[in-house]
Amino acid sequence: MTRLTVLYGHPTDPAEFDRYYRDVHIPLAKQMRGLKGWTIGKCESAAPGERPSYYMIVGLYADSRADLEAILASPEGQATVADVDNFATGGATFFYDDEQVLVSLSLPSVG
Amino acid sequence: MTRLTVLYGHPTDPAEFDRYYRDVHIPLAKQMRGLKGWTIGKCESAAPGERPSYYMIVGLYADSRADLEAILASPEGQATVADVDNFATGGATFFYDDEQVLVSLSLPSVG
Numbered sequence: 136m137t138r139l140t141v142l143y144g145h146p147t148d149p150a151e152f153d154r155y156y157r158d159v160h161i162p163l164a165k166q167m168r169g170l171k172g173w174t175i176g177k178c179e180s181a182a183p184g185e186r187p188s189y190y191m192i193v194g195l196y197a198d199s200r201a202d203l204e205a206i207l208a209s210p211e212g213q214a215t216v217a218d219v220d221n222f223a224t225g226g227a228t229f230f231y232d233d234e235q236v237l238v239s240l241s242l243p244s245v246g
Numbered sequence: 247m248t249r250l251t252v253l254y255g256h257p258t259d260p261a262e263f264d265r266y267y268r269d270v271h272i273p274l275a276k277q278m279r280g281l282k283g284w285t286i287g288k289c290e291s292a293a294p295g296e297r298p299s300y301y302m303i304v305g306l307y308a309d310s311r312a313d314l315e316a317i318l319a320s321p322e323g324q325a326t327v328a329d330v331d332n333f334a335t336g337g338a339t340f341f342y343d344d345e346q347v348l349v350s351l352s353l354p355s356v357g
Contacts, residue, residue, distance in 0.1 A: 138287065139292065171349070172349050172350065173349035174347050175345075175346050175348060176249065176343025176345040177343055178342070179343060180341060181340040181342060187341040187342075188341060191343075192251060192341075192343055230289040230292055230303075231289070231290040231291075232287030232288055232290060233287055233288065233290075234285050234287040236284070236285050237276075238282070238283050238307075
């Protein structure tokens with residue numbers, strides 16, 4: 136399983152980032168067809184009182200990097216990628232990895 | 247599901263990092279009891295020809311942050327955490343997140 140990780144830096148206005156991501160970006164990204172998984176999580180520092188290195192971590196999954204790149208190259212994918220500049224005021228770092236599972240996961244689906 | 251993400255920076259000797267992680271760190275970390283999931287992946291740049299921001303991304307999963315912190319506070323967890331300094335020559339960034347699944351995953355287990 137190949138994953139595209141997106142690490143969002145701390146936005147200038149976190150509440151507005153959250154609103155835009157929920158109300159605009161998720162509905163837009165849900166138009167993409169073919170994703171095998173999509174996870175999001177707000178980062179919390181491992182050390183008490185420190186700000187975490189990133190604001191949010193997102194994982195997009197497909198069977199291969201070629202599949203993920205094809206999804207992002209579709210019209211719906213292009214619209215989703217282009218939308219990132221509209222809210223990612225703290226920047227966004229992207230990288231792929233070929234995720235290996237050393238201990239098997241059992242993640243709940245939240246729809 | 248709570249995840250602890252570890253982002254390893256580029257090591258000074260990638261082959262030695264890989265050897266140590268596989269032969270020493272994984273067997274040590276496998277002594278920890280209670281993890282609900284553990285994934286690793288080598289990072290690849292999203293842009294051709296660029297070096298990715300990190301060398302490797304690791305995810306450790308448990309039902310809650312308290313559970314994860316208890317695992318890391320166990321003698322086996324402490325030994326695993328202490329071992330990171332022995333091979334992470336490019337540094338390591340840690341943060342927690344409470345992972346939400348927007349599109350359900352079906353990840354294969356590789357043992």
